[in-house]
Amino acid sequence: MTTPTPGQGPVPHAASLRGAVDLSALKRPRTQAPEARGTAGAGADAGAAAAYIVEANQESFPSLIQLSAQVPVIVELTAAWSDLAAQLAPVMEKVAREFAGRFVLARVDVDASPGIAQAFQLQSVPAAVALLKGQPIPLFQGLAREDELRSFVNELLKVAHANGVTGRAGGAEAEAAAEEPPLPPLHQEAFDAIEAGDYAAAAAAYRKALAEQPGDNDAKAGLAQVELMQRLESADANAIRAAAAERPEDLQAQLAVADLDVAGGHVEDAFARLVRFVARAAGDEREAVRARLVELFDVVGASDPRVAKARQALARALF
Structure with a gap:
């Protein structure tokens, strides 16, 4: 398992996608919000988790890029045929629930959204990439233990805080991201x-x-x-x-x-x-x-x- 240290220093730029990989082909006008999973529990718990555990695809991905200016986003790249991805998924969701909206977990099926996999230069699944202010930061490929995931998230949140990304999923910050003005x-x-x-x-x-x-x-x-x-x-x-x-x-x-x-x-x-x-x-x-x-x-x-x-x-x- 490869577990590189999270990158540092995303750049404030509401409309630019720069840094580790080129995501510009995924940048389109916002068309819809990512689809909420709603699988984290029942009642109020499910509603809360739906704000920060989502299914994403190529259509909804631009909204994640925009949201990452307010709340850190971790993109989980997965595939239905991957046994390793099936093992990682519940661990990712558990850690996401523990952090309760301090980051958004967005799951992407790379077979359904090959453009996202290509933009991230994906070598294998599962893998995880963070987004901060539109900048992608590779986290790991393969499996990761709960303690490793928590470590990644804590480091990511430190970088996010240093760059002013301190919102929570479902809060006013996320609403503000949805209302971002059009580009010049x-x-x-x-x-x-x-x-x-x-x-x-x-x-x-x-x-x-x-x-x-x-x-x-x-x-x-x-x-x-x-x-x-x-x-x-x-x-x-x-x-x-x-x-x-x-x-x-x-x-x-x-x-x-x-x-x-x-x-x-x-x-x-x-x-x-x-x-x-x-x-x-x-x-x-x-x-x-x-x-x-x-x-x-x-x-x-x-x-x-x-x-x-x-x-x-x-x-x-x-x-």
């Missing part, structure tokens, strides 16, 4: 283009938004994310990694593998690789790597502690 027109145009797979049009919309409002940090972050998606759109991951290993001094090979690492969730590896390159490079190559690092900082999010750490390392490498 150019931002909506960009997201519609992303959904259609037209990254060039999305980038153009973000650039127009920045031309109108240079201080639009959401547009800046969105543009950085879309440009990353453009660079990786037809990339061969195996070829990129082989080239980077064979040619450690090759600028383009190192930039490409750093892009791949950020998209795959290996954020610290990507940052460390490029900081090392900056330290030994000079002239135009050094500036090119510095500029790419700044773009990737925008992808991950300025308030992410991994970005703060990498900024400090970059400053030391430059000066």
Whole structure:
């Protein structure tokens, strides 16, 4: 069983999906709330549990992304044919009931919603991924014991509290998330283009938004994310990694593998690789790597502690 430590530092951005994996294809206007399970008990207990134990699918997933700005969401990725998933499910529900709405447990059948599995780069079921302010944080794959789950949840809640996500499922915060105002027109145009797979049009919309409002940090972050998606759109991951290993001094090979690492969730590896390159490079190559690092900082999010750490390392490498 693989049980990586929960990630840290989700970024406040009501309309952006950045971080460990690319969820932009799942971002659509809110159509419906996730379907409540109502399986945690009878009467009032069942009603309470229904607020924080839900079944989700590709149609309802955007509402979970929105809700994660107010309440932490743990996505349980499962399948009817998996014996391990059947063993994990009651343990997940038990822990969710113990925390009584401090996080939402959303169960997703990956066979019924393959787009979600693809967005999370799912390797096997069961697996669990947290959402905080729209940013996915891998938790574990395979089985997990009750004590391990509680540990994951407690760490997740610490990160959530540090980032202002302190609501409870079913409370006023969840209602506020449901009433989130529409996106600015150019931002909506960009997201519609992303959904259609037209990254060039999305980038153009973000650039127009920045031309109108240079201080639009959401547009800046969105543009950085879309440009990353453009660079990786037809990339061969195996070829990129082989080239980077064979040619450690090759600028383009190192930039490409750093892009791949950020998209795959290996954020610290990507940052460390490029900081090392900056330290030994000079002239135009050094500036090119510095500029790419700044773009990737925008992808991950300025308030992410991994970005703060990498900024400090970059400053030391430059000066």
